[in-house]
Amino acid sequence: MSQPAVRRTVIVDETVGAHHLLDNESVLGPLMLSPLLVYLVALVGVPLVLVFVYAFSDATTGSQDFSFVGLQTFQNTLADPVFRVALRNTVVFTVLAQLIVIVLATILGFVLSADFRGKWLVRFLVLLPWTTPIALSALTWLWMLDSLFSPFNWILGELHLIDVGTPVAWLGQDNLAVASVVGLNAWRTLPLAAVILMAGLTSIPPELNEQAQVDGAGFWKRFFDVTMPLLAPIMMVAILFGIVATFTDMAAVYILTRGGPGTTTQVLGSWSFYTGIQGGSLAQGAAIGIFMFPVLLGVCILMLRRASRVDVV
Amino acid sequence: MVARSPLVPLSRWAVLVVFVVLAAFPFAWAAFTMFKDDGDLYTVGHVPFLYNSPPTFSHVKVLFTDTAFLTFVRNSVEIGVIVVAITLAISVPAAYAIARLTGQWGGRIAMTVFVFYLVPPTLLFLPLSRIVADLGLQDTIWSLVLVYPTLTAPFSTWLLVGFFRSIPRDIEEQAMVDGYSRAGALVRTVLPLSVPGLFTVVIFTFAFTMNDFIYAVAFISSSDNMTVSAGVPTELIRGDVFFWQSLMAAAVLVAIPVALAYNFFLDRFVQGLSLGAVKG
Numbered sequence: 001m002s003q004p005a006v007r008r009t010v011i012v013d014e015t016v017g018a019h020h021l022l023d024n025e026s027v028l029g030p031l032m033l034s035p036l037l038v039y040l041v042a043l044v045g046v047p048l049v050l051v052f053v054y055a056f057s058d059a060t061t062g063s064q065d066f067s068f069v070g071l072q073t074f075q076n077t078l079a080d081p082v083f084r085v086a087l088r089n090t091v092v093f094t095v096l097a098q099l100i101v102i103v104l105a106t107i108l109g110f111v112l113s114a115d116f117r118g119k120w121l122v123r124f125l126v127l128l129p130w131t132t133p134i135a136l137s138a139l140t141w142l143w144m145l146d147s148l149f150s151p152f153n154w155i156l157g158e159l160h161l162i163d164v165g166t167p168v169a170w171l172g173q174d175n176l177a178v179a180s181v182v183g184l185n186a187w188r189t190l191p192l193a194a195v196i197l198m199a200g201l202t203s204i205p206p207e208l209n210e211q212a213q214v215d216g217a218g219f220w221k222r223f224f225d226v227t228m229p230l231l232a233p234i235m236m237v238a239i240l241f242g243i244v245a246t247f248t249d250m251a252a253v254y255i256l257t258r259g260g261p262g263t264t265t266q267v268l269g270s271w272s273f274y275t276g277i278q279g280g281s282l283a284q285g286a287a288i289g290i291f292m293f294p295v296l297l298g299v300c301i302l303m304l305r306r307a308s309r310v311d312v313v
Numbered sequence: 314m315v316a317r318s319p320l321v322p323l324s325r326w327a328v329l330v331v332f333v334v335l336a337a338f339p340f341a342w343a344a345f346t347m348f349k350d351d352g353d354l355y356t357v358g359h360v361p362f363l364y365n366s367p368p369t370f371s372h373v374k375v376l377f378t379d380t381a382f383l384t385f386v387r388n389s390v391e392i393g394v395i396v397v398a399i400t401l402a403i404s405v406p407a408a409y410a411i412a413r414l415t416g417q418w419g420g421r422i423a424m425t426v427f428v429f430y431l432v433p434p435t436l437l438f439l440p441l442s443r444i445v446a447d448l449g450l451q452d453t454i455w456s457l458v459l460v461y462p463t464l465t466a467p468f469s470t471w472l473l474v475g476f477f478r479s480i481p482r483d484i485e486e487q488a489m490v491d492g493y494s495r496a497g498a499l500v501r502t503v504l505p506l507s508v509p510g511l512f513t514v515v516i517f518t519f520a521f522t523m524n525d526f527i528y529a530v531a532f533i534s535s536s537d538n539m540t541v542s543a544g545v546p547t548e549l550i551r552g553d554v555f556f557w558q559s560l561m562a563a564a565v566l567v568a569i570p571v572a573l574a575y576n577f578f579l580d581r582f583v584q585g586l587s588l589g590a591v592k593g
Contacts (some may be wrong), residue, residue: 292433
C-alpha cells in the first residue's frame with residue numbers, strides 16, 4: 001500500500017532524494033514494466049482462462065448465465081465430424097504449407113542475399129503476399145481462381161487441356177480447394193521466412209565457406225555441411241512464425257472457401273468462428289479453439305529452447 | 314559465399330523472375346482487372362489478358378463514391394493511430410526496463426511477453442467478444458482500439474528491446490553523470506537515438522492493426538464502424554454479387570502503400586527481429 005505514496009513523492013518532489021528514487025533500478029524497472037504486463041494479463045491472460053472456463057460450460061452468446069457441464073462440451077466436440085475434419089486439416093495444411101515454405105524460402109533467401117540491380121523492386125514485389133492484409137490478398141486469390149473467369153481456365157482451354165465450356169472449379173473440387181488453401185498459406189508466409197533466412201545468411205562469416213572451399217568442398221557440400229547447420233536455428237524461427245500463422249488461420253479459409261466445398265477445407269480457427277460467433281455456442285467454439293493449444297505450447301517451448309542457446313549465432 | 318555459388322547472374326534472374334511472378338501475379342491480375350469494363354470482363358471467350366474494350370476508371374470511382382470504402386479507410390486510420398499511441402506508451406518503458414534495468418530476470422520477462430505474442434486471436438476472440446460486449450463497446454471502433462495493443466505491444470516491445478540494447482550504455486551513463494535522472498537520460502539520450510527504431514515500431518504496429526480480420530468481424534457488425542480488412546470482403550460483396558473490379562481496386566489501393574511502408578523499414582525490422590528479446 002505504500003507504493004502510491006512513493007510514486008506521488010517522485011512526481012511532486014524535485015529534491016535530490018526523489019532523483020535518487022527514480023535512479024533506483026529496483027523501483028523504476030518494475031514501474032516501467034507494469035503497464036505492459038497489466039494490459040497483457042487483463043486482455044490476454046484473463047481471456048485465455050475464460051476460454052477454458054467456457055469450454056467446460058454451456059455458455060452461449062445469447063445469455064450471460066452459464067453452468068458447468070464438465071467434459072460434456074468436449075464430448076460433443078469430439079463427436080462432431082466437422083470438428084475432426086477441421087482438426088486434421090489444420091495439421092495437414094500447416095505441415096504441407098510449411099514444407100513448401102522451407103524449400104522455397106531457402107532458395108529465395110539465397111538469391112535475395114546477393115546484391116544486384118533492381119533489388120529494391122524485386123523485394124517489394126516478392127514481399128507483397130506478406131505485407132498485404134490477408135483478407136484482401138485472399139480476395140485476389142478468390143478472383144484469380146474464379147470458376148468462370150480464372151485466367152488459368154483460359155490458358156488450360158487454349159492448350160486444349162480442358163474442354164471449353166467446362167471450366168475447372170478451382171475452389172469447388174475437394175482436392176483443388178485443399179491445394180488452394182495450402183497454396184495461399186504457403187504464399188503468404190513465404191516472404192517473411194525468406195527475409196529472416198536472408199538475414200541469417202548474411203550473418204554467416206564468409207571465411208567458413210572460403211576455408212571449406214580451400215579444403216576442396218563443392219557448392220552443395222558446403223551448402224549442406226557449412227551453411228545449413230549454421231542456418232538451422234534462424235530457419236527454426238522463420239518456420240515457427242509460419243506455423244503459428246497457418247495453424248491459427250481463420251481469414252484465409254473464411255474468405256477463400258468458407259470451409260467448403262461442404263466442410264472439406266474447414267480448419268480449427270474457421271470452425272471455431274462459425275460455431276462460436278455465427279452458431280452462438282461460446283462453449284463449443286472455445287472447446288474447438290483449445291485444440292490449437294498443444295501445438296502452440298510446443299511452438300513456445302521450441303522458441304524458448306532456441307532462445308536459450310541463441311548466443312552461438 | 315554467394316558470389317561463388319553456381320548461381321551465375323543469369324540463372325539468378327531466372328529464379329527471381331519465377332518468384333516475382335509467384336508472389337505478385339494475384340496483385341498484377343487484380344490491378345489489370347480493376348480497369349475492365351463489365352462487358353469485357355464477364356464475357357466467356359474474351360482473351361482475359363487483353364483489354365477487349367477500352368479500360369475504364371468507372372469501377373474505381375464507384376469504390377470511392379458508392380461504397381463505404383472511404384469510411385473503412387477512415388476507421389482503419391483512426392484505429393491505427395490510436396493503437397500506435399497506446400502501443401508506444403506501454404512498450405517503450407517496458408522495453409527500456411527489460412533492456413537496461415531488470416538485469417537477469419529481464420530475460421525471463423521478455424520470454425513471458427513473447428509467450429503472450431504466441432496466443433492467437435483465433436483462440437481469444439470468443440471471450441474477448443464477451444468482454445467487449447460487457448464493456449458496452451461492441452460494434453464500435455473502440456472495441457478494436459482496446460484489443461489491438463495485445464497484438465502489437467508484445468511484438469513492439471520485443472523489437473524495441475533489441476534497438477535499446479544496441480545503444481551503448483556509456484551514452485546514458487554520461488548523461489546521468491551530468492546530472493540527469495535515469496528517466497531523464499532515457500528521454501534525452503536514448504529516445505532520440507532510437508528514432509529509426511521507433512519509426513519501425515510505428516509502421517509495423519499500424520500494419521498489424523490493418524491486417525487483423527477475426528476481431529474486426531467478430532466485434533463489428535455495422536458497415537459504419539468496419540475496418541478495411543473486415544469491410545471490403547464482407548460489405549462490398551452483396552449476397553452472391555461480386556463487384557470484382559471495385560473489390561480488386563480496393564485490394565490494390567491498400568496493398569501498395571502498405572507494401573511501400575514495409576519496404577522502407579524492412580531492414581530495421583529484420584535487424585530488430587534478430588536482435589530482439591529472444592536473444593536473452
